[in-house]
Amino acid sequence: MREVQNDFLSKVKSELIFTTLSEDPWTPHQKYYVGYVTPSISRKVQISGARSVTMKSLEDIQSNIDNVVKDRQSNLIKIKEQRHHILAGIQKLRKRINSHFDKIEQDIEKELNASECDLKRKIEDLLNGLKEKRESIAVLQSNISDLKNHASDLQTFTGSKKLVEKIESEETYVQSISEDGRLKQFSLKCTYNEGIENLLQSIASFGSILMESSSPSVEIKLKKNEQAQIMSFGFNPKSVDNVRATLLRKVELPKGNSTDEYNITGCAIFPNGKFIFTDCDLNKRLVILNKDGSLDCEIPLSELMPFDVACIDDTTVAFTVWDSSEIFIFDLRSKSAKKQIETNKVCFGITYENGMIYYCNEKHLGVVKLIGSRLTTILKFDKLMSYITSSGEMIYFTDYHTNAVFCFNVKGQKIWEYKEKSVLDGPNGVAVDKNGIVYVASENRNCIVAISPDGEKAVNFLSSADGIKKPYKIFCDNKRDLLLVTGFYGNCALFEII
Structure with missing residues (x-):
């Protein structure tokens, strides 16, 4: 008889469950009572609890998805704003570079114009002097012709002496322009700053675009309790004892x-x-x-x-x-x-x-x-x-x-x-x-x-x-x-x- 009773008690205890007095399994401060129920009732309670946990888990997943979508959309907007900001910075830098090179181009253009004017003045001064000399030589040639056609021998002798002195003077002038450098070939040349060439070779881009990541601003939150374990898979990381x-x-x-x-x-x-x-x-x-x-x-x-x-x-x-x-x-x-x-x-x-x-x-x-x-x-x-x-x-x-x-x-x-x-x-x-x-x-x-x-x-x-x-x-x-x-x-x- 005692064996039959023990067997009956063992079967009943196997169906022992904790049943909440609250219909919502997520309500805090739940009160529990212990009772003996039939196997069919136990299964119904378990199924009901599983359904409740399942629905709640799905709600949690949906809520987390909504939060992640909102966060990612916000991140896309932020990335777009950063792109516009970077482009504005590049354009600002480009304007500064252009402005600087415009100024140094204007400076060297002024220097080029001044050098050209100086060389032009020297050559034009020589041309003006030569023009005057050509006119003087023409006069001398006319004087010689007059002496030849109209002057007496004495006049020719006296006039020729004066003409020889003037001719020697003109010869001295022509000789001097050959010796004083006024016949040298003048030219303009620019020696470019080596730093500019080095700059062109060393700078291949305005900068580097880097993609960075930081800690997430949205947190995945899933409510868990002992009943919810029916929907999860356990993960047991390796311990220091079994790692190989x-x-x-x-x-x-x-x-x-x-x-x-x-x-x-x-x-x-x-x-x-x-x-x-x-x-x-x-x-x-x-x-x-x-x-x-x-x-x-x-x-x-x-x-x-x-x-x-x-x-x-x-x-x-x-x-x-x-x-x-x-x-x-x-x-x-x-x-x-x-x-x-x-x-x-x-x-x-x-x-x-x-x-x-x-x-x-x-x-x-x-x-x-x-x-x-x-x-x-x-x-x-x-x-x-x-x-x-x-x-x-x-x-x-x-x-x-x-x-x-x-x-x-x-x-x-x-x-x-x-x-x-x-x-x-x-x-x-x-x-x-x-x-x-x-x-x-x-x-x-x-x-x-x-x-x-x-x-x-x-x-x-x-x-x-x-x-x-x-x-x-x-x-x-x-x-x-x-x-x-x-x-x-x-x-x-x-x-x-x-």
């Missing part, structure tokens, strides 16, 4: 010109999948490899010792230089620096994200807005920061001497700090994957450590058994789930995060 890596290839770098040794202190992956490395002290060069690991090119940097590098796009990089306070923006096509940004202290690690260059130096952690090169100090430390990376609103950096890795937000607020020498000894490069797991190169332990997104737990991710030796810079390509690891002595490898 597979070796894709060892990366072979070409030998330097002056030595067979390397000092690899920086690396990055371009958007197109190519790789770049900084060979700092001994070879002073940038090395770029194709996606398959073959050599694309080497760029010697003379006396500059590149320390860390970040890819801005497929043809532009930013790099720091050992013992220098400047950040170099470098064009790989022309193999020359486009600009240099002064930070006032010796720089080390550098990273780039969404138009911002984040860097750390001897005293502070800063950010450079690439357009305009505006510098902002995010944090000031009495620590010697080594390497840096960013992910959205979070910035991560290492402190080699205190064996610590830090996570701050872009407002300068500390989120967490991990410091455990037995796990993290001599931290260098730092990278973050799409799940928020932080990877740190532990130089003295010859390993890569993985730290949980909250900074609470750390595990050995890669070790010397995986070929890790004196690791320096590491880089995460989250579009391809790749981790690039560089060793100071040139032992580099590419892993896939799985």
Whole structure:
């Protein structure tokens, strides 16, 4: 009998539900009572609740779509206004340029006219003098003819003597114009300002049109409760305990010109999948490899010792230089620096994200807005920061001497700090994957450590058994789930995060 009762109670308890006294499942402060109902009633209640949740979810989706459409339309209007503003600025600049060149054209035209008048006056003065001389010679010729036809011998003798003196005077005049430079060929010539030609060659456009993005101004909001889970799919990001890596290839770098040794202190992956490395002290060069690991090119940097590098796009990089306070923006096509940004202290690690260059130096952690090169100090430390990376609103950096890795937000607020020498000894490069797991190169332990997104737990991710030796810079390509690891002595490898 007791077994029958227990079986009956077990079946009834299986149909135990929470039924709300309010018809609206979204009404706050709902009151519940517990009752035993038949299976058919239970199913009806569940179906009714599911329908209510479904309708509410659809309403939420519709509301969010309306908000997004409104926001995007507003963004289109803003872009159109920005286009008109940029065009107006270009036209204003063009007018200034035209006005300036009109003025200097008028100035040189005045100078040209003055020079022409001066040369014209000199030639006309000579012509006038020659005209007078021709008239004098005509008179002399007439006098000679008169002497010949009408004068006595005595008159001819006396007159001829005077004529000879006048003729000698005219000869002296003709000879003088040959000797005093009045017969030289005069000409006008313009020597153009070399700066104008250089300007024409150096300026290929009025400027660059850049497309920027910033944080969304509209937020997707979906109401959720336990009942709504019937419409959703769960997503469980990888934890630091089960993340793994597979070796894709060892990366072979070409030998330097002056030595067979390397000092690899920086690396990055371009958007197109190519790789770049900084060979700092001994070879002073940038090395770029194709996606398959073959050599694309080497760029010697003379006396500059590149320390860390970040890819801005497929043809532009930013790099720091050992013992220098400047950040170099470098064009790989022309193999020359486009600009240099002064930070006032010796720089080390550098990273780039969404138009911002984040860097750390001897005293502070800063950010450079690439357009305009505006510098902002995010944090000031009495620590010697080594390497840096960013992910959205979070910035991560290492402190080699205190064996610590830090996570701050872009407002300068500390989120967490991990410091455990037995796990993290001599931290260098730092990278973050799409799940928020932080990877740190532990130089003295010859390993890569993985730290949980909250900074609470750390595990050995890669070790010397995986070929890790004196690791320096590491880089995460989250579009391809790749981790690039560089060793100071040139032992580099590419892993896939799985």
